Amino acid sequence: MSLLDAQGLYAGYGGVDILRNTHLRLGADEIVVIVGPNGAGKSTAMKAVFGLVPIREGRVHYQGEDITNRPPERMVTRGIAYVPQEANVFPSLSVLENLELGAYALRGDHRPRLEKVFEIFPRLKERRNQQAGVMSGGERQMVAMGRALMVEPRLLMLDEPTAGLSPRLIDETFERIREVNQLGIGVLMVEQNARQALAIADRGYVLATGENRYEDTGPALLANPEVAEMFLGG
Amino acid sequence: MDLAGLLAYGLFFLNLVGIYAIMALGLNMQWGMTGQFNIGIAGFFAVGAYTSAILTTGPSPTWLGGFDLPFLLGLAATVLVCLPIAWLVGRITARLRTDYLAIATIGIAEIIRLFFLNEGWLTNGVRGIPGIEKPLGTGNGGYLLIVTAFVALIWLLVEMARRSPWGRVLRAIRDNEPATAAAGKDIARFRLQAFVVGSCIMALAGGLYAHFVGFVSPEAFRPLYGTFLVWVMLIAGGSGNNLGAILGALVVWLIWSSTEMLAGVLPTDLIGSESAFRVFLIGVLLQIILVSRPQGMLPERRPPMPGEPR
Amino acid sequence: MVEVIQLLINGILLGSILALGAVGATMIFGVLRFAHFAHGDFMAVGAYFALSVVTVFNLPVLAALPVAMAATAGLAVAIDQLVYRRIRRVQPVILLISSFATALVLRSLIQMIWGSSNQVYQTGIQLPWRIGPFTLKPDHLLIFLAATGLVITVHLFLTRTRLGKAMRAMSDNMNLALITGIPADRVIMATWAIGGALAAAAGVFLGMDTRLHPVMGWTLLLPIFAATILGGIGRPYGAIFGGLVIGCAMELSTLIIPGSYKPAVAFAIMVATLVFRPQGIIKGTV
Ligand SMILES: Nc1ncnc2c1ncn2[C@@H]1O[C@H](COP(=O)(O)OP(=O)(O)O)[C@@H](O)[C@H]1O
Ligand SMILES: [Mg+2]
Numbered sequence: 001m002s003l004l005d006a007q008g009l010y011a012g013y014g015g016v017d018i019l020r021n022t023h024l025r026l027g028a029d030e031i032v033v034i035v036g037p038n039g040a041g042k043s044t045a046m047k048a049v050f051g052l053v054p055i056r057e058g059r060v061h062y063q064g065e066d067i068t069n070r071p072p073e074r075m076v077t078r079g080i081a082y083v084p085q086e087a088n089v090f091p092s093l094s095v096l097e098n099l100e101l102g103a104y105a106l107r108g109d110h111r112p113r114l115e116k117v118f119e120i121f122p123r124l125k126e127r128r129n130q131q132a133g134v135m136s137g138g139e140r141q142m143v144a145m146g147r148a149l150m151v152e153p154r155l156l157m158l159d160e161p162t163a164g165l166s167p168r169l170i171d172e173t174f175e176r177i178r179e180v181n182q183l184g185i186g187v188l189m190v191e192q193n194a195r196q197a198l199a200i201a202d203r204g205y206v207l208a209t210g211e212n213r214y215e216d217t218g219p220a221l222l223a224n225p226e227v228a229e230m231f232l233g234g
Numbered sequence: 235m236d237l238a239g240l241l242a243y244g245l246f247f248l249n250l251v252g253i254y255a256i257m258a259l260g261l262n263m264q265w266g267m268t269g270q271f272n273i274g275i276a277g278f279f280a281v282g283a284y285t286s287a288i289l290t291t292g293p294s295p296t297w298l299g300g301f302d303l304p305f306l307l308g309l310a311a312t313v314l315v316c317l318p319i320a321w322l323v324g325r326i327t328a329r330l331r332t333d334y335l336a337i338a339t340i341g342i343a344e345i346i347r348l349f350f351l352n353e354g355w356l357t358n359g360v361r362g363i364p365g366i367e368k369p370l371g372t373g374n375g376g377y378l379l380i381v382t383a384f385v386a387l388i389w390l391l392v393e394m395a396r397r398s399p400w401g402r403v404l405r406a407i408r409d410n411e412p413a414t415a416a417a418g419k420d421i422a423r424f425r426l427q428a429f430v431v432g433s434c435i436m437a438l439a440g441g442l443y444a445h446f447v448g449f450v451s452p453e454a455f456r457p458l459y460g461t462f463l464v465w466v467m468l469i470a471g472g473s474g475n476n477l478g479a480i481l482g483a484l485v486v487w488l489i490w491s492s493t494e495m496l497a498g499v500l501p502t503d504l505i506g507s508e509s510a511f512r513v514f515l516i517g518v519l520l521q522i523i524l525v526s527r528p529q530g531m532l533p534e535r536r537p538p539m540p541g542e543p544r
Numbered sequence: 545m546v547e548v549i550q551l552l553i554n555g556i557l558l559g560s561i562l563a564l565g566a567v568g569a570t571m572i573f574g575v576l577r578f579a580h581f582a583h584g585d586f587m588a589v590g591a592y593f594a595l596s597v598v599t600v601f602n603l604p605v606l607a608a609l610p611v612a613m614a615a616t617a618g619l620a621v622a623i624d625q626l627v628y629r630r631i632r633r634v635q636p637v638i639l640l641i642s643s644f645a646t647a648l649v650l651r652s653l654i655q656m657i658w659g660s661s662n663q664v665y666q667t668g669i670q671l672p673w674r675i676g677p678f679t680l681k682p683d684h685l686l687i688f689l690a691a692t693g694l695v696i697t698v699h700l701f702l703t704r705t706r707l708g709k710a711m712r713a714m715s716d717n718m719n720l721a722l723i724t725g726i727p728a729d730r731v732i733m734a735t736w737a738i739g740g741a742l743a744a745a746a747g748v749f750l751g752m753d754t755r756l757h758p759v760m761g762w763t764l765l766l767p768i769f770a771a772t773i774l775g776g777i778g779r780p781y782g783a784i785f786g787g788l789v790i791g792c793a794m795e796l797s798t799l800i801i802p803g804s805y806k807p808a809v810a811f812a813i814m815v816a817t818l819v820f821r822p823q824g825i826i827k828g829t830v
Contacts, residue, residue, distance in 0.1 A: 052723070076725030084723060090716040092779070093709065101713050104706065105725030147724065271637060273581075273644065326815060332637050333579040334818055337769045341811035344766060352804050462648055465641060510655030510758075517649035524642050525630045 001064055003028045003155055003186045004049070009058035011048040017056065018044045020210045024188070026155070027202075031177070031187045033218065035194040036207035037230075042190040043085055045207065046159050049188075050075055050082045062155070076105040081148035085159035085190070088144035091133025095124055098132050098143050102150030110150065117146040120179060138169040142176075149180065156180060158189040162196075174200055198222050206230075245374040247491060252381035253443050255483035258467045259388050259476060260435030266473035266534070267396060268428040269408035271336040275461040277343030278433040281319060282312035282440025283450045284350055287363045290445075297358035305369035309441045316437035317430065324429035328422045343461070351452040362451025366444050374446075381442055385480065388435055393476050395431070404428055405474075459513060463490060466520045474534030481531060490516060546677045551795040557684050557753065559791025560691035564746035565764060566771035566783035567698060568739030574715030574778025575735045576632070578639040582623075582646035583743055583768060584761030589650055590616040590744020591751040591760065592658050598665050605665045606686065609748050613741040620740025621733055647762065654758045663756045687749045694745055695784060698738070702780060707734055715778040766807055767794065770814035776824025785825070789813070 004026040012018035018041045026032045034042050047053040049060055051070045060068045062078060075082070081102075090098050099117060103110040118125040121142045127135070132143050141161055148156055161177065162170040170193060178200055181187050191197035198204050201218035206227055214227055221227050257275060264270040286308035293300030303311070327338045350357045357363065368377050395401050403424050406414040415421050444450050463486065471482020493512040502508070523530070569583045593615045597608035623646055631638050672679040702708040710731050714721040722728060743761075750760055771790045775782025790810050797809040817824065 050723070072722050073725045073727060082723055084720065087717055088720060090713045090720060092716050093712060097709050097713075100706075101709055101721075101724055101726065104710060105727075151725070269637075271640060326819060330818055330822075333573075333640060334773070334822070336581075336640055337579055337766070337773070338811075338815060338818065341766050341807075341814065345805075345808045345811060348805055348808060352802065459648075462644065465644070469641065507652075507655045507660055510652035510660070512652075513648050514652035514656065517645045517652065520645040521627050521642060521649070524638055524645070525627065528631070528634060528638055 002026060002061075003030070003063060004188065005061045006045075006049055007059055007061075009045070009048055009055055009060070011044065011053050011055045011058075013044075013053065018210050019048060021058075022207065022210060022212060023058075024049070024205060026186050026188050028154070028186055029181065029184055030202040031181050031189070031200060033194070033197045033201040033204040034188070034190045034207055035192075035197070035204060035221075036213070040207045041210040042207055043159055044210070046082065046084075046157055046188070046190060050080065050157060073105055076151050079151065079154040080157065081151050081153035081155070082157040083144045083148045083159060083161065085163065089132040089140050089147070091131070093132060094129050095132055095135075095143055095146075096128040098147050099124070099128075099150050102147035106151055113150050113152055117149050120149070120176060121146050137164050138166070138173070141165065141169075141173060145176070145180075149185075153185060155186045155188065158187065160190050160192055162191065162193050170196065195222065242374070245378055247487070249374055249378050249381050249446050251484050251487045252378070252385045253439050253446065254464060254467060254487055255385050255480045256388050256439040256442065257436050257464045258471065258479035258483045259385075259392050260432040260439065261464055261468050262473060262476055262479045263392055263395070263428055263432035263435065266468060266475070266479070267401060267408065268404045268425060269332065270425060270429055270432075271332045272339045272429070272432070273336055273461055273465070274339030274341075274343030274346075275436055275464050277339070277346035278316055278320065278436040279440035279443070279460060280343075280346055280350060280450075280452075281316050282437030283444040284357055284363070284440075285312045285315045285437070286441035287366045287444045287450045288356070290367070291363060291365055294358070294363075296361075297354070297363060298356045299363070305367075305445060308445075309438060312437040312441035313434045316434045320430040320433035320437075321426070323433075324426040328426045328429065347452055357452075360452060362449055362453075364449045366448050366450065368445050368448075377446060381446070384438070384442060388438070389476055389480065392435075396476060400424075400427075462513075463487075463516065466516055466523075468530075469520065469528070470523050470530055472530030472532040472534060475530070475532045478530055478532035478534075485531070486516075489519065547799070548796070550678055551798065552792055553678065553680065553684075555792030555795035556788060557688060557791070558795060559788035560688055560695075561746050561749050561753070561787075562764065562767050562771050562791050563784040563787030564691055564694060564742045564749070565768040566775065566787045567695070567780045568742040569768055570772045570775065570778060570780060570783040571711065571715065571735050572739045573772060575711060575718075575732060576628075576639070577718070578636045578643065579769065580739075581640065581643040581765065582650060583739070584763070584765035585647045585650040585654075586616055586620060586740055586743035586761065587747030587750065587764065588654055588756075588758060588761035589619060589747070590740075591747035591756050592654055593744065594748045594751065595658065595663060595665060595756055605748065605752055606690065609690070609745060612748055613744045616744035616747075617737040617740040620736040620743075624732065624736045647765075651758050651762065658756075658758075660758055665751060665756075683752050687752060691745070691749060694742065698742070698780065701738070707731065711735060763807065766814075767791075767810035770810040770817075773814050774817050774825055779824065782824055 002025050006024040009019045009022040010017050022045055024045065034045065036042050044053055048055050051072050055069050059066055062080065099114055100110065103113060123139065124142055124146050132140060162173050165173060174196055177187055198218040198221055204216065204218050204221045205212060206214040214221060214224065257279065261272065261275060264272050288298055289301045289303045289311050290305060290308040291299045292302055323342050327335050330338060351359060403419055407421055407424055411421060467482035467486040468479050470486055472478030493515045497508040497511045565583060565587055569580060572580045590612045594605060594608040594612035597603055597611045598605055627642055628639055631642060670681050670683060672681045702712055710726045711734060713726060714731050747761060767790050771786030772783055774789060775786030790813060793813060794806045794809050797806060
């Protein structure tokens with residue numbers, strides 16, 4: 001059984017469909033990457049899966065359960081965490097508070113989870129009393145991912161986690177994503193740095209104007225000349 | 235009430251409806267068309283009322299009177315005096331977000347009120363300015379003709395403005411400011427223009443009011459209630475719709491007047507103060523409209539875009 | 545110099561009252577994204593609730609304070625549930641208009657229930673303390689201490705409790721708060737409750753310092769918004785700072801301009817802030 005299975009999604013803003021018959025599937029422990037040109041509807045697809053954009057038609061199943069159009073609160077308690085593309089930290093709160101709030105919807109002691117996040121991102125432990133808003137882009141991205149990991153998700157959804165980062169930080173971020181995945185967390189991510197992302201991905205989707213164009217394993221998509229020409233800069 | 239009394243009351247009533255309708259049209263220019271939140275209506279209204287009062291009354295030892303200008307010149311002056319004030323206020327506030335503009339306009343109205351209250355040499359302070367006359371010795375009936383003419387004139391002007399390319403830009407700013415800015419429109423300039431025009435219309439209403447009641451004082455307008463009633467009128471009538479603004483003025487003033495009768499028949503022990511009870515009812519009415527029919531009685535109908543079938 | 549210091553003392557007193565109002569207003573502004581025009585009238589309602597407790601049970605004002613705060617908190621939550629909640633999804637400006645209506649409804653209710661004339665909690669004149677050339681009324685010290693206590697309580701709530709942190713988070717980034725699974729409805733209710741309670745306290749203190757009348761709150765609304773904007777919208781600590789600055793500026797202004805223009809000073813500071821530093825002295829969250 002797949003961890004996430006979205007079939008025939010139609011969704012958009014103010015009655016205009018952006019997604020048209022989009023489908024996405026993710027097995028447990030997989031890293032799946034969505035690539036595609038700007039405005040293709042990649043972010044919209046993520047939001048629709050997470051219940052932030054209403055799905056007009058189609059269904060989303062998570063671990064076999066229908067979660068179509070559930071409120072985000074319910075997604076979180078089911079073990080799905082989502083890091084949006086922009087504005088993904090609470091800027092006036094400290095790093096520690098950002099992380100603590102990540103676990104808001106969960107009961108129980110969150111200290112063990114906090115330790116686990118600090119293990120993955122030691123830098124956050126060092127800077128835990130820092131205001132998130134004044135940190136560098138790379139650090140903010142770590143805070144955002146750390147916040148999402150605080151719910152001990154089974155599925156982590158990342159929207160362009162490397163946008164605006166330096167090449168060195170991009171490498172490091174992908175490395176962290178691999179580590180997270182090795183903990184048994186499925187990762188669904190949208191990426192502009194398609195080459196590197198597909199290199200670590202198990203499978204990938206190419207989305208254009210809200211429709212599925214190609215889907216294949218990461219290496220196969222990388223090797224596909226049409227995909228390369230369209231989205232990977234030749 | 236006998237027939238003559240009823241007729242007299244009707245004339246009195248309709249005069250005020252007309253004056254409020256003009257204010258509602260002015261607000262519609264700012265809020266309905268451009269999305270500017272002005273709750274300082276009473277301030278501009280007061281500017282108009284005082285301007286005409288000072289310029290058209292005879293000499294007085296206690297305030298700056300004695301200009302003795304004719305009625306129409308007094309009214310023209312309301313616009314001329316309001317113009318620089320509104321321009322200055324608009325200049326400062328044109329870039330502000332809706333909620334900041336709202337806060338700023340209360341402040342402006344408050345300062346205008348304080349000014350009229352404290353600068354006794356100009357305005358006679360709390361005692362106010364009496365003896366403002368209607369033109370040509372008309373009574374309420376004759377004056378109603380004048381007020382109606384002004385309502386019609388202002389309606390024509392704002393309706394033409396609404397259908398003009400200029401009005402389309404205003405609406406575009408209201409509905410989607412970033413896109414309008416991206417289309418190369420100078421948002422601040424259009425906003426400023428709408429604000430000034432709307433405020434001057436309110437000042438004109440103030441002038442008409444002063445000559446109707448014959449007396450102005452800082453408390454005569456009950457500043458906040460005046461502003462509030464105009465808002466209720468526009469929202470109830472349908473913001474964005476100029477006929478709606480006029481209809482709203484009529485209906486809300488009718489309700490407002492009938493609350494007076496209702497307050498009259500209810501025992502005072504039950505309702506405490508009569509005027510408070512009326513404001514309470516109107517406030518509740520506005521809440522009900524906002525919750526159940528925010529588009530008002532006559533919802534906005536957009537004029538067709540060029541080339542679009544009617 | 546003596547005069548300046550005396551005015552500063554008065555300014556700090558007025559400032560603490562403004563700060564209490566502004567903290568609630570800024571939190572409501574931050575979490576719900578609209579300027580709540582009935583905030584001044586919450587103050588007045590709170591002051592009158594306390595008056596009823598004082599007269600009916602013959603209690604001292606400070607004993608009536610918690611009752612007034614609780615009652616106003618309940619009223620604020622009730623108004624939100626009854627009115628604001630229903631129009632929240634439409635447009636923030638509709639909320640603005642609605643809060644304007646709430647302000648007038650509350651004020652007219654006060655006039656209907658408690659009357660329009662001036663009232664006081666306590667008749668008789670308090671003997672002021674003379675400290676050197678300065679005078680200080682015992683009430684003033686009481687007000688200052690109680691306001692400080694409340695501000696510290698709010699601080700602890702915002703920084704030490706889950707709900708408090710969630711409130712700051714919502715004010716910071718509403719969308720992310722939703723994504724994180726923070727229950728918006730509960731946080732909004734808590735925001736109203738706290739805003740209402742603090743406004744009531746401000747109203748009671750204002751009533752102790754001066755007198756009660758139905759427009760007592762409305763006259764302070766402008767200075768409160770000025771404090772909110774100066775301190776950066778959505779920033780409780782900024783609001784405290786803003787309240788103190790505005791309070792002192794209003795009192796000190798009487799050195800150079802007639803006292804009747806005091807509200808204009810708050811307004812001038814506010815406009816200057818909006819024009820030169822619209823995000824507030826400390827950058828706001830909205
Ligand atoms: N909040 C929104 N309201 C209306 N349209 C939107 C909104 N967000 C995105 N869109 C539109 O949806 C389309 C897809 O956007 P998005 O999903 O963000 O694309 P991508 O992430 O692939 O770059 C774009 O045309 C964009 O303009
Ligand atoms: Mg995107």
